Amino acid sequence: MNQIPKTSPLAITSLVTGLLGWTLLPLLGSLVAIVTGHMARSEIRRSRGVLDGDGLAMVGLVLGWLPVLIGVLGLVVIFMFLGGIAWLGTMG
Template sequence: MTDPNTPDPNAQNVPPPPPAQPSQPAPAYGSSPSYGSSPSYGAPASQKTNVLAIVSLVSAFFISLVAIITGHIALSQIKKTGEQGRGLAIAGLIIGYAGLVIGIIVAIVWFAIIGAAISSGNYTTY
């Protein structure tokens, strides 16, 4: 059995090969070797957001019918032009339809309460 810490007497004392040298020198800091000019680090060009999609989402909190109409028009325009804002239009539609349904339910309940009060005779006129 051999001790792993003792050197092998049969091994030759050969230095490791030198690291490979690159064929081209590294470019200087801040220069672009393949394009000739310094790279631009600005923000990428952002696409335009559809205005009706924004109007749909904002109006959904105030006037549900406007949100529904502008949301559908915005989705149609986004499909044709490829603009941003599809999520805004869908959110405006969902909130607009929910508001419309809640408004209809509140109106039905309100008229039912008024009708019940009138038919029972428990109202006063001034």
Template sequence: MSSNEPPPYGTPPPEGYTPYGGQGGGYGGYGYPQPGYGHQPPAQSGMAIAALVTGISGIVLGCCCGLFGLVGIAGIVCGVMARKDIRESHGAKTGDGLALAGIITGAVAVAFGLLSIALLFVYGGIGVFSELNGDY
């Protein structure tokens, strides 16, 4: 074995030996940054997640009782605020799709809430009128 050859596999390298490329530690190489450097990945917007959660829960609850369509309004408001916040962060936050889905599901929840209130008045009104007429 000459002085320029690496030692056999499994034996520690001799003192002063540097691997090909002059880099030690086994990480990186040409064109690759060393680990731990660079920028942070963009963070998910918590407001966008809240918009989606309130929008979906508003749909579920809006089908049961019309007053829970108010939860859909919260989803719409959270979604609009989240999209504005994401736009103003210039790439530091993500979740625009979640915020848009929160706005859409919130609008559907409000529609279900209004529909259930309307059905309550229609069918409740029929019951009241049938009692006034003596029809049971």
């Protein structure tokens, strides 16, 4: 008799905290989404079909990593802008 796969609680946690990372808990939510998303995907692979929810974990990972990526790119742009202003200041 085939057993219906149970959804991984870590995958659900990753998805929920990934959403919270965009709303109420920007830094903490994103970090928890990233960690639990990786843990969930590993747990699902090891379960050999007993656990499901890889898609939820993947969405949680994307929702967790996007704010981190946007933040890093924002810092790069700010430093490039400030560096450009400093460089222009040395020209005169």
